[in-house]
Amino acid sequence: MATLDLKGVKKTYPGGVAAVHGVDLEIADGELVVLVGPSGCGKSTLLRMIAGLESITEGTISIAGDVVNRKEPAERDIAMVFQNYALYPHMSVRGNLEYGLKNRGTPREDIDQRVAEAARILEITPFLDRKPRQLSGGQRQRVAMGRAIVRKPKAFLFDEPLSNLDAKLRGQMRIEIRRLQRTLGTTSVYVTHDQLEAMTLADRLVVMNAGRIEQVGKPIELYDRPASLFVAGFIGSPPMNLFEIDKLRSLPGAEALQTLPAGTGIVGVRPDTVALSQANGPSIKLTGTIELIEPVGGESHLYVRCEGINQIVTIVAQGRTGLTETSMLDFWLPQAGFHPFNIETGKRLA
Amino acid sequence: MQTKRTIFPNKLLPYLLLTPQLAITIIFFLWPAGQALKSSFEREDPFGFKTTFVWFHNYARLFSDPEYLNSVWRTAIFAVSVTAISMSVSLLLAVAVNRLLRSGKFYTTLLVWPYAVAPVVAGILWWFMFNPTIGILPYLLDQFGINWNHRINGSQAMILVVIAAAWKQISYNFLFFVAGLQSVPQSLTEAAAIDGAGPFKRFWTIVFPLLSPTTFFLMIVNINYAMFDTFGTIDATTQGGPAGATNTLVYKVYADGFLGLNIGSSSAQSVMLMLIVIALTVIQFRWVERRVQY
Ligand SMILES: Nc1ncnc2c1ncn2[C@@H]1O[C@H](COP(=O)(O)OP(=O)(O)OP(=O)(O)O)[C@@H](O)[C@H]1O
Numbered sequence A: 001m002a003t004l005d006l007k008g009v010k011k012t013y014p015g016g017v018a019a020v021h022g023v024d025l026e027i028a029d030g031e032l033v034v035l036v037g038p039s040g041c042g043k044s045t046l047l048r049m050i051a052g053l054e055s056i057t058e059g060t061i062s063i064a065g066d067v068v069n070r071k072e073p074a075e076r077d078i079a080m081v082f083q084n085y086a087l088y089p090h091m092s093v094r095g096n097l098e099y100g101l102k103n104r105g106t107p108r109e110d111i112d113q114r115v116a117e118a119a120r121i122l123e124i125t126p127f128l129d130r131k132p133r134q135l136s137g138g139q140r141q142r143v144a145m146g147r148a149i150v151r152k153p154k155a156f157l158f159d160e161p162l163s164n165l166d167a168k169l170r171g172q173m174r175i176e177i178r179r180l181q182r183t184l185g186t187t188s189v190y191v192t193h194d195q196l197e198a199m200t201l202a203d204r205l206v207v208m209n210a211g212r213i214e215q216v217g218k219p220i221e222l223y224d225r226p227a228s229l230f231v232a233g234f235i236g237s238p239p240m241n242l243f244e245i246d247k248l249r250s251l252p253g254a255e256a257l258q259t260l261p262a263g264t265g266i267v268g269v270r271p272d273t274v275a276l277s278q279a280n281g282p283s284i285k286l287t288g289t290i291e292l293i294e295p296v297g298g299e300s301h302l303y304v305r306c307e308g309i310n311q312i313v314t315i316v317a318q319g320r321t322g323l324t325e326t327s328m329l330d331f332w333l334p335q336a337g338f339h340p341f342n343i344e345t346g347k348r349l350a
Numbered sequence B: 001m002q003t004k005r006t007i008f009p010n011k012l013l014p015y016l017l018l019t020p021q022l023a024i025t026i027i028f029f030l031w032p033a034g035q036a037l038k039s040s041f042e043r044e045d046p047f048g049f050k051t052t053f054v055w056f057h058n059y060a061r062l063f064s065d066p067e068y069l070n071s072v073w074r075t076a077i078f079a080v081s082v083t084a085i086s087m088s089v090s091l092l093l094a095v096a097v098n099r100l101l102r103s104g105k106f107y108t109t110l111l112v113w114p115y116a117v118a119p120v121v122a123g124i125l126w127w128f129m130f131n132p133t134i135g136i137l138p139y140l141l142d143q144f145g146i147n148w149n150h151r152i153n154g155s156q157a158m159i160l161v162v163i164a165a166a167w168k169q170i171s172y173n174f175l176f177f178v179a180g181l182q183s184v185p186q187s188l189t190e191a192a193a194i195d196g197a198g199p200f201k202r203f204w205t206i207v208f209p210l211l212s213p214t215t216f217f218l219m220i221v222n223i224n225y226a227m228f229d230t231f232g233t234i235d236a237t238t239q240g241g242p243a244g245a246t247n248t249l250v251y252k253v254y255a256d257g258f259l260g261l262n263i264g265s266s267s268a269q270s271v272m273l274m275l276i277v278i279a280l281t282v283i284q285f286r287w288v289e290r291r292v293q294y
């Protein structure tokens, strides 16, 4: 158990590819931090630098207060769960779990006891004597988790650990990882592509873009107050509607725009705050043709083409709407749901 | 395992396609092997006019010949040394190169060149370098107080042929080892590094076991190479001498048959050689392969 502290961390690969440009991040003891961002933004690179698998070009990484820049992976006392699990194929499940303990000279009784404990927690006791190739994907995932927890490391590092599982199993394992991490209270960094995983697992969510941190915060804070257009577009599914403010000025109810801070060039509205009936308070009225309806069970996603502003607006409507494609629809953008952004900087205003 | 089957509409076509390979096997392997088997039971008079069927006479003489038993022992030493040296050197090279390959800046092809050199040329090359009168290596060894003369010293002659034969095989082994190393996922060594294993431990507990199918395959190839394929190398370096110190089974077949003109004994020896190699291969597949699986 430990804190993790990144200060001005940069990474330039030997070929000259600059993957991470100055990341500052403090992770508290026992916290689970999730890194999200588009492909190639440097999430894995950052994680591998913490693990000691990549050298740190600039800046410092500290684990439990000790700078670990020059330490070997083994000396950092962390555990990593790889996307492909990286189980040793020629060893039994037990062998896989024991390997790290044996290398550290843990006494035999201690090893047996810890392996039994980890196997019990992860419910892999019946498979202890099997080889990894004799296990299903989900079971392998559990073994990979087991290999991380037997060592009782200072921190867990996860690099897209669930991306090879099917949707249902991914959901189960997500809950299990969360439960396990809470019970053990081990500081964790978790890299993922999956929105849902990011939102549900994270104590704090870190959105990365092109080697930089865009925003850090509680998942719901990032959802409610995205700090930039990038975060607004990245967090939330379907993504936020973005309108150029000038296109909205001539519409009925445009007075609602007056309270926005000076310099606002773009107004964002989440699909689930768009109203299908005139609500209380100021709102802008739009009209368009329904191009597509996606029923997703409890809610429906509507894609509406608005000729007036020449844009397709996404709306999340609760329940079954009774609407049909190609029909006309009136809807309102309530002032309370406006997210103001500056056009040049892409930053949120107020 | 999935097997892919092609259905030929014409029953004859598959056989037709196999014919060239079959022809080569029959002309260059089965037929000579049959001839050898036949003449191993015969005795030919010195002028080659008359052959008589002598049952196992040739074999009986062979096994009571101390020179032959000696040759078996020498061949064992030779084959084991060649295999061990060529495999360990090529593994070492492959591991070194594998690191460079991961960073993508090495010309692997350079190390394949020795393999393109004919055995005789390789033999002559080493003969030249170790030549007691004009070679460079005896001169260098002399500086360290080692008197090199493989024409007189049997052990030195053996060392020479082992080096020459092993050198020839290194590039072949190297290629397979590099390919094998490349197929070990990097995340496994990374996981092991995080699990607290140093570079040596990682190699011996993770990489080497995963390489065992390659190692096993190469072991069979190398032993067979050393026993069968080193005739050219030995002929060009020591000609089996001095005093038979490098007279391995395969060389002895040639020496007794073509130089000594004892066709019967030579045939019996080649039949024995075939049996030995078949037996070795069967043993290896039976017992070693089982431990290679993971
Ligand atoms: N070993 C390497 N050598 C050179 N460049 C690399 C290396 N590994 C990654 N990169 C580059 O660094 C950048 C960041 O890569 P990284 O793997 O960290 O992305 P990522 O955020 O994990 O992406 P993904 O979500 O696709 O896994 C990419 O542009 C990538 O091409």
Ligand SMILES: [Mg+2]
Binding pocket: A043, A044, A045
């Ligand atoms: Mg990645």
